[in-house]
Amino acid sequence: MALIVQKYGGTSVGTIEKIKNVAKRAARTHDEGHQVVVVVSAMSGETNRLLGLAAQLAEIPNERELDVVASTGEQVTIGLLAIALTEMGYKARSFTGFQIPIETDTAYVKARIKKIGHSAIMDTLKEGGIAVVAGFQGIDETGSITTLGRGGSDTSAVAVAAALKADVCEIYTDVDGVYTTDPNICEDARKLDKISFEEMLELASLGAKVLQIRSVEFGMKYGVRIHVRSSFNDNPGTIATREEEIMETAVVSGIAFSKNEAKITFVKVPDKPGIAAKIFKPLTDANIVVDVIVQNVSVTGFTDLTFTVARSDYKKAMQVADVTAKEIGAAEVVGDDKIAKVSIVGMAMRSHAGVAMKVFETLSAEGINILGITTSEIKISVLIEEKYTELAVRVLHTAFGLGG
Amino acid sequence: MALIVQKYGGTSVGTIEKIKNVAKRAARTHDEGHQVVVVVSAMSGETNRLLGLAAQLAEIPNERELDVVASTGEQVTIGLLAIALTEMGYKARSFTGFQIPIETDTAYVKARIKKIGHSAIMDTLKEGGIAVVAGFQGIDETGSITTLGRGGSDTSAVAVAAALKADVCEIYTDVDGVYTTDPNICEDARKLDKISFEEMLELASLGAKVLQIRSVEFGMKYGVRIHVRSSFNDNPGTIATREEEIMETAVVSGIAFSKNEAKITFVKVPDKPGIAAKIFKPLTDANIVVDVIVQNVSVTGFTDLTFTVARSDYKKAMQVADVTAKEIGAAEVVGDDKIAKVSIVGMAMRSHAGVAMKVFETLSAEGINILGITTSEIKISVLIEEKYTELAVRVLHTAFGLGG
Numbered sequence: 001m002a003l004i005v006q007k008y009g010g011t012s013v014g015t016i017e018k019i020k021n022v023a024k025r026a027a028r029t030h031d032e033g034h035q036v037v038v039v040v041s042a043m044s045g046e047t048n049r050l051l052g053l054a055a056q057l058a059e060i061p062n063e064r065e066l067d068v069v070a071s072t073g074e075q076v077t078i079g080l081l082a083i084a085l086t087e088m089g090y091k092a093r094s095f096t097g098f099q100i101p102i103e104t105d106t107a108y109v110k111a112r113i114k115k116i117g118h119s120a121i122m123d124t125l126k127e128g129g130i131a132v133v134a135g136f137q138g139i140d141e142t143g144s145i146t147t148l149g150r151g152g153s154d155t156s157a158v159a160v161a162a163a164l165k166a167d168v169c170e171i172y173t174d175v176d177g178v179y180t181t182d183p184n185i186c187e188d189a190r191k192l193d194k195i196s197f198e199e200m201l202e203l204a205s206l207g208a209k210v211l212q213i214r215s216v217e218f219g220m221k222y223g224v225r226i227h228v229r230s231s232f233n234d235n236p237g238t239i240a241t242r243e244e245e246i247m248e249t250a251v252v253s254g255i256a257f258s259k260n261e262a263k264i265t266f267v268k269v270p271d272k273p274g275i276a277a278k279i280f281k282p283l284t285d286a287n288i289v290v291d292v293i294v295q296n297v298s299v300t301g302f303t304d305l306t307f308t309v310a311r312s313d314y315k316k317a318m319q320v321a322d323v324t325a326k327e328i329g330a331a332e333v334v335g336d337d338k339i340a341k342v343s344i345v346g347m348a349m350r351s352h353a354g355v356a357m358k359v360f361e362t363l364s365a366e367g368i369n370i371l372g373i374t375t376s377e378i379k380i381s382v383l384i385e386e387k388y389t390e391l392a393v394r395v396l397h398t399a400f401g402l403g404g
Numbered sequence: 405m406a407l408i409v410q411k412y413g414g415t416s417v418g419t420i421e422k423i424k425n426v427a428k429r430a431a432r433t434h435d436e437g438h439q440v441v442v443v444v445s446a447m448s449g450e451t452n453r454l455l456g457l458a459a460q461l462a463e464i465p466n467e468r469e470l471d472v473v474a475s476t477g478e479q480v481t482i483g484l485l486a487i488a489l490t491e492m493g494y495k496a497r498s499f500t501g502f503q504i505p506i507e508t509d510t511a512y513v514k515a516r517i518k519k520i521g522h523s524a525i526m527d528t529l530k531e532g533g534i535a536v537v538a539g540f541q542g543i544d545e546t547g548s549i550t551t552l553g554r555g556g557s558d559t560s561a562v563a564v565a566a567a568l569k570a571d572v573c574e575i576y577t578d579v580d581g582v583y584t585t586d587p588n589i590c591e592d593a594r595k596l597d598k599i600s601f602e603e604m605l606e607l608a609s610l611g612a613k614v615l616q617i618r619s620v621e622f623g624m625k626y627g628v629r630i631h632v633r634s635s636f637n638d639n640p641g642t643i644a645t646r647e648e649e650i651m652e653t654a655v656v657s658g659i660a661f662s663k664n665e666a667k668i669t670f671v672k673v674p675d676k677p678g679i680a681a682k683i684f685k686p687l688t689d690a691n692i693v694v695d696v697i698v699q700n701v702s703v704t705g706f707t708d709l710t711f712t713v714a715r716s717d718y719k720k721a722m723q724v725a726d727v728t729a730k731e732i733g734a735a736e737v738v739g740d741d742k743i744a745k746v747s748i749v750g751m752a753m754r755s756h757a758g759v760a761m762k763v764f765e766t767l768s769a770e771g772i773n774i775l776g777i778t779t780s781e782i783k784i785s786v787l788i789e790e791k792y793t794e795l796a797v798r799v800l801h802t803a804f805g806l807g808g
Binding site: 016019020050053054056057058061062064065066067068069071072075076078079080082083084086087092093094096098099143144145 | 420423424454457458460461462465466468469470471472473475476479480482483484486487488490491496497498500502503547548549
């Protein structure tokens with residue numbers, strides 16, 4: 001008998017029929033002799049409907065109250081799923097954030113989990129019941145309702161699995177698992193059976209949007225095995241786990257990419273200490289997240305400094321940068337919002353030389369110019385012109401032998 | 405400075421524009437120097453939408469879980485209203501049932517309030533804030549969400565007013581107040597400025613559906629002045645209060661009526677002790693509420709026994725009655741679902757003879773046959789054929805001089 005946490009996203013519970021299907025799957029797992037906790041999102045479209053109501057009242061709605069409104073979406077789903085399960089003859093009990101409780105900080109609309117109670121849920125499991133938990137929500141120390149931000153239900157599920165010391169956290173989604181790259185771009189993209197949390201983190205954060213990043217961080221921190229699988233079939237998906245549980249690690253596990261990129265360059269900046277802080281502080285103050293930063297070596301007392309931001313922040317970032325440029329005496333600011341980032345991810349990269357070189361050679365052979373590079377222990381990211389994205393992904397996928 | 409509880413029903417918060425209007429009215433009361441607590445229902449149609457979702461999953465949905473689903477309607481409204489108020493520059497804070505807390509018994513879908521916390525709301529008021537409270541909902545001792553049943557928001561409002569020792573509980577609705585009878589039937593129906601709780605109770609329970617009965621009971625028990633008024637204008641409405649606060653009481657305050665009636669008669673029942681219990685127990689077991697009961701005097705060892713039920717229960721009640729009739733040896737069961745009940749209500753009736761006689765004479769003069777009568781200290785109800793309802797209301801309204 002295992003303790004299994006199953007998480008179903010908005011599309012998996014988007015209609016009454018789909019809720020019935022989720023109930024059947026949870027019931028089947030229960031019938032197989034397991035203890036089952038189901039974590040659900042709001043029915044698809046519901047969160048947007050609720051936020052849309054609030055948006056009609058205020059451009060920037062009060063965030064405490066926005067969470068009061070938004071958290072009802074998941075509350076409806078847990079009630080409906082528990083009704084479906086009891087109607088099938090199973091014991092089931094729903095839990096909102098305050099009933100578990102899922103304690104968070106007070107950062108409304110993007111709260112972070114601090115602590116999760118386990119006794120209420122365990123009582124239900126011990127009585128042979130199925131626990132149905134609202135994802136995305138918690139309460140702060142004053143008893144106010146909080147939400148974890150978009151995609152927070154994944155985090156709820158993994159956090160609950162950690163608190164209950166569950167054997168596995170199954171994340172049901174509309175894809176079969178994590179692939180070596182997007183199958184829409186590479187026909188021979190292959191599903192990965194197992195990957196390390198670290199690889200999952202890079203693949204998720206780099207645009208292979210299967211799982212919310214924070215949920216993987218949680219899994220890594222507490223050692224929760226995460227099984228990403230399809231809610232439409234019974235095929236095994238991809239298991240993210242600790243590196244030591246993976247017998248054979250490939251040098252490169254997958255190729256991720258993101259087209260949501262824009263690049264800004266400060267040209268001919270006086271190269272003095274503290275200049276980077278002067279450039280990035282106004283951006284941070286404007287709530288703009290800077291991703292890749294590339295600074296050329298200075299030989300003349302001047303340097304060029306390039307960084308990327310999300311494409312949606314491009315206009316605002318350019319405005320901020322223009323002001324900063326005058327203050328610090330940069331010659332000019334140039335930008336380009338037709339940029340993509342392609343990343344090669346793999347645990348074994350640490351101990352294998354030559355991966356970067358192979359990337360450069362492969363892209364160069366296709367005439368693809370590299371506009372910037374960053375590397376970490378387990379990934380290499382290159383910035384390229386957006387129009388080359390698919391080509392770059394395909395040739396790298398082949399070059400590293402990732403095909404099925 | 406007064407402490408004012410304002411309650412707005414589903415139609416008053418049915419759209420974003422209407423929610424803004426409610427915010428304006430609450431803000432204006434706050435600007436006038438009062439402490440304001442607003443209690444709101446779900447946006448009109450929302451509760452039905454939620455119950456409709458549940459109904460697609462089960463004919464009789466699990467009631468604990470149904471409350472989890474249904475209570476979200478009010479939660480959305482409090483969040484939206486608090487957003488509207490903060491957007492207008494006011495301090496506002498929403499409260500769900502568990503945050504106040506409104507403690508109830510565990511009778512899901514029809515819970516009764518046991519205790520209401522006041523410190524959380526008072527903290528908000530002391531800081532100059534407007535408290536926005538979800539009607540209709542509470543929590544039981546295990547922390548499960550409960551709802552108070554249809555119209556429960558009125559009860560929430562009066563109960564919160566009682567807990568806070570509010571000066572008045574204003575119930576905003578789509579009518580101007582309580583009238584001597586339905587203005588759609590009597591052109592000269594007159595709005596009552598003040599009535600006693602007892603009269604309000606009879607008028608509400610007898611079909612003048614302005615307020616939920618339980619809320620009036622609460623008001624009576626805790627002495628909460630209830631001001632029923634329109635959310636569409638600033639006219640004073642009707643204040644329900646303790647009898648001693650009403651200087652001048654009319655003999656008859658109003659005429660109520662209900663067409664939701666059906667009549668069932670057991671013919672020629674052996675008149676033995678315990679026979680009434682044998683007749684009514686199966687009806688109670690079938691969850692059918694019996695209203696008026698009339699039993700003829702027995703002179704032959706047999707009696708006829710007539711009672712009324714809600715028209716929606718008529719078919720089921722007839723089936724139950726047919727079975728009972730065989731068991732107790734009644735000659736037959738006859739029924740009629742085209743029955744109306746007209747009630748004459750007034751506090752001073754207690755000390756005035758001749759009211760009943762005037763009713764009988766007035767109806768008789770119009771050729772309206774009385775099919776049954778019940779009386780209490782402050783009301784006389786007569787059963788008549790449904791087709792005479794409007795005529796009966798009009799002639800009684802005139803006979804007792806209720807016109808404006």
